[in-house]
Amino acid sequence: MFKIRTYNKISVTGTSRLPQGRYEIGDQVENPDAILVRSADLHKIPVNPELKAVARAGAGTNNVPVTELSKHGIVVFNAPGANANAVKELVLAGMLMAVRNLREATEFVRSLDAGDPELEHKVEDGKKRFVGSEVVGRTLGVVGLGAIGVRVANAAKGIGMNVIGFDPHMTVEGAWQLSSDVDKAGSLGEILAASDFISLHVPLNAATKGTINAAALASARDGLVLLNFAREGVVDEEAVVAALDSGKLGHYVSDFPTARTLMHPKVISFPHLGASTAEAEENCAIMVADQLRDYLENGNISNAVNFPSVRLSRAGAQRLTVANRNVPNMIGKLSHVLGEAGANIAQMLNASRGELAYNILDLDQPIAADVIAQVEAIEGILAVRVL
Numbered sequence: 001m002f003k004i005r006t007y008n009k010i011s012v013t014g015t016s017r018l019p020q021g022r023y024e025i026g027d028q029v030e031n032p033d034a035i036l037v038r039s040a041d042l043h044k045i046p047v048n049p050e051l052k053a054v055a056r057a058g059a060g061t062n063n064v065p066v067t068e069l070s071k072h073g074i075v076v077f078n079a080p081g082a083n084a085n086a087v088k089e090l091v092l093a094g095m096l097m098a099v100r101n102l103r104e105a106t107e108f109v110r111s112l113d114a115g116d117p118e119l120e121h122k123v124e125d126g127k128k129r130f131v132g133s134e135v136v137g138r139t140l141g142v143v144g145l146g147a148i149g150v151r152v153a154n155a156a157k158g159i160g161m162n163v164i165g166f167d168p169h170m171t172v173e174g175a176w177q178l179s180s181d182v183d184k185a186g187s188l189g190e191i192l193a194a195s196d197f198i199s200l201h202v203p204l205n206a207a208t209k210g211t212i213n214a215a216a217l218a219s220a221r222d223g224l225v226l227l228n229f230a231r232e233g234v235v236d237e238e239a240v241v242a243a244l245d246s247g248k249l250g251h252y253v254s255d256f257p258t259a260r261t262l263m264h265p266k267v268i269s270f271p272h273l274g275a276s277t278a279e280a281e282e283n284c285a286i287m288v289a290d291q292l293r294d295y296l297e298n299g300n301i302s303n304a305v306n307f308p309s310v311r312l313s314r315a316g317a318q319r320l321t322v323a324n325r326n327v328p329n330m331i332g333k334l335s336h337v338l339g340e341a342g343a344n345i346a347q348m349l350n351a352s353r354g355e356l357a358y359n360i361l362d363l364d365q366p367i368a369a370d371v372i373a374q375v376e377a378i379e380g381i382l383a384v385r386v387l
Contacts, residue, residue, distance in 0.1 A: 002296050003050075005032035007040035010057060014285020018293055034292055038284075039063060047072055052385065053295055055288035058083060058275055059148070060231065061305050062204055070306045070356060073323035073383025077291045077304050081147030082283040083275035088151040090274055091199055091229050092159075094253035095140075098225045099197075100132035103268055136160035141195030143188065143211070144230065145170045145178060149201035154179045166191040192220040197227065204231035214239040223250040229274050232256035299360050299387050307358050308351035316346035316362035319387040320372075325380040326357040333378050334359065341371040356382075 004018065004025040015025050015036070025036075034053040035042070041063045042054065055077040056064055066076050097103055108126055112119060140156045142149045145167035153163045157179050165178065166185040185191035188211070192198060198220070202208045212226065213236040226249055228235055237260050243249040244266045254261065257269040275284065287303070294300045299321035300311045307323065324330050331350060338345065344364040351358055376384050 003029050003032045004034050004036055005029040006036045008038035010036050011282045011285035013282040014289040017289040055292045057284040057288050066306050075304050076306050077288055079284040079287040082287045083280035084147040084151045086277040086280035087148045087229055087274040088155055091152050091227055094227055095197055097268055098251035098253050101130040105130040138196040140197045141191040142199050144201035145174050150174050150178045152199055153182045157181050164191050164194055189219045197225045199227040200230040200234055202230050204233045209233050210236045217243045217248055225251045228254045307356055308353040310351050310358050312349045312360045316364050318363045318366040320361040321385045322359040323383040324357050326352040326355050327380050337374045341367055343367050
């Protein structure tokens, strides 16, 4: 039986895909084979020797110590695209709130006295303060064209906007899904200079931290509306606040309230609602549960953030999976140990990703525990599983 520890409430639609009798699931499970998590911070949680995988029911993995887990050959899964529609809809809502001054207008209406005989007059008189503009014909720049960014770009085209995209690392799959009517920018400065709205959809890492800073904003159009539904750290808040105060930015719409921006009159903040829909939570849970089950039962990997995607239909009498550092002659050493033990490899698949590699070996006959120990002793081996 596989033991799964949950660190947040995971949709039962997802956990039900892990059959009872084969899986023990709960938030008190000890020494788990795998972890299911949404937002809980795992950085200070000791690595359990039995742990084989962590599945994050969402796209970002900032709350997961990916580097440390990788050292132990532990696979980290996420759910790219499962919450894309939910985030896309919130981006559009935030953009419309900003351009039509809806937050300010709503606050004005709520301040009125329902019993005031002049209510209708005050409504008509007050609305003059909240005249906005339409988005049709205006330009949206989308920075980051992954699953969410592509949906935002396509949706904006669908409501009559001009759209420019920028992503130097765009995948082939993303390019297939992106509308052919979306123009491509060659640099961040180019997209900032050409856009009325900028929507950020990049992961937070060393390369993207502070992507929107004072230098970047200097090239932006005056009155730009900046939408951040990516991560708090991809913008330099000090530079954003200064740009709001100077009028360089018209609004900052963010899913990450902070002490610096919370009360600013030109900031519209949401309490991290991007993926907070019942549909998105179910989609994420289903995706990671299916990925986790296929890995635990068959050793296949899909949508991992640290290991390559590997899938092989089973053959032979026993399956061996090996995670290792991506160093020369690892396949030769593995083959030598198995050959010395008289084990015949029916089929094998090897793939690498950066500093890590992963192997699936289907053997014609089971091998003894001492042979497994010899494989584990090879320098550079991180984790070995027998399935």
